[in-house]
Amino acid sequence: MNELIKVTTNENNERLVSGRELHEFLEVKDNYTDWFKRMIGYGFTENVDFSTLSEKSDKPFGGRPKVNHAVSLDMAKEVSMIQRTEKGKQARQYFVQVEKEYKQQLDISNLSPELQMFQRIFQSVASQELATKKLETKVDNISEIVALNSTDWRNDSKKLIRKMANKVGGDPEAYREIQNAIYTEVDRRAKADLGRRLSNLRDRMAGEGVSKSKRDKTNKLDVIESDKRLLEIYLAIVKEFAVKYKVWNDEF
Numbered sequence: 001m002n003e004l005i006k007v008t009t010n011e012n013n014e015r016l017v018s019g020r021e022l023h024e025f026l027e028v029k030d031n032y033t034d035w036f037k038r039m040i041g042y043g044f045t046e047n048v049d050f051s052t053l054s055e056k057s058d059k060p061f062g063g064r065p066k067v068n069h070a071v072s073l074d075m076a077k078e079v080s081m082i083q084r085t086e087k088g089k090q091a092r093q094y095f096v097q098v099e100k101e102y103k104q105q106l107d108i109s110n111l112s113p114e115l116q117m118f119q120r121i122f123q124s125v126a127s128q129e130l131a132t133k134k135l136e137t138k139v140d141n142i143s144e145i146v147a148l149n150s151t152d153w154r155n156d157s158k159k160l161i162r163k164m165a166n167k168v169g170g171d172p173e174a175y176r177e178i179q180n181a182i183y184t185e186v187d188r189r190a191k192a193d194l195g196r197r198l199s200n201l202r203d204r205m206a207g208e209g210v211s212k213s214k215r216d217k218t219n220k221l222d223v224i225e226s227d228k229r230l231l232e233i234y235l236a237i238v239k240e241f242a243v244k245y246k247v248w249n250d251e252f
Contacts, residue, residue: 004094007073015102017076017095019050019069026080026087036069039079041172042165043158043179049075073099078162082170148235148242154221157238163247178245182237183220190233194220201226 005025008016023032030038044050053068071079073095080091148156161182165174183194201223202215224230 005076005091007095007098010070015073015098016070017073019071020066022071022076022079022091025091026083026085028083033067038172039082042078042082042162042175044075045155045158048072048155074159078159078166081166084170148239150231150235153231153235154225157235160238160242160247164241164245167245167247178241182234182241185237186224186230186234189237190230192230194223197223 005017005021010016019036020032023035028035040046046052050069050071053070054065055068056065077092077095077099080088080095082088148160161175161178164178165171168174168178186192187194198218198220202218205215205218206212224234
């Protein structure tokens with residue numbers, strides 16, 4: 001497979017992509033900093049989906065360090081799809097293939113020559129079979145809906161909401177509208193008022209001496225997290241919305 005965009009692996013065995021290299025490949029007209037800030041608006045989280053890097057300036061006589069980002073492969077795939085361009089589609093398909101090949105990798109150096117031969121045959125056959133299975137992405141996405149639970153619910157639900165947003169235009173406003181619609185349904189079904197509860201939570205935090213910046217970052221998800229019943233209702237509604245938006249079919 002030709003390397004379209006360099007994919008590296010860190011010490012935690014996570015596959016990463018340079019944000020600036022991805023930006024360049026996608027041929028985005030906006031400057032990198034503005035573009036990346038807009039991408040973060042889709043619900044991506046620092047130190048989870050990406051990390052910020054400071055790199056030396058590439059100007060001939062030096063200059064201020066430039067900001068770059070190490071982007072997870074999952075985020076790179078979603079950001080590519082968000083672009084709704086041929087370059088974006090090409091990048092996403094490339095990252096999907098990179099991920100498949102990585103999963104198929106196996107250290108066979110200590111196997112006998114016969115077993116190594118069988119392993120290579122197996123990988124060849126498996127690659128051909130995977131190339132013909134167009135339902136694989138759908139199965140993965142359906143599994144993602146079913147697997148949504150309280151273990152890592154924030155990140156998992158964000159991923160599903162981003163996929164929903166991609167189905168209706170793929171901009172940050174679409175993400176916010178769907179998230180707010182889910183909150184509204186939580187209020188209706190749980191007979192709750194998340195807005196009032198959030199206000200009360202911030203008031204309690206103020207009384208405890210919590211800084212204003214931290215209070216401002218507190219949101220309705222924090223309210224939901226503090227109430228087991230609300231969390232169960234929220235997860236059920238996110239799954240229902242994911243089915244409604246048919247996120248198992250995310251081709252464009």
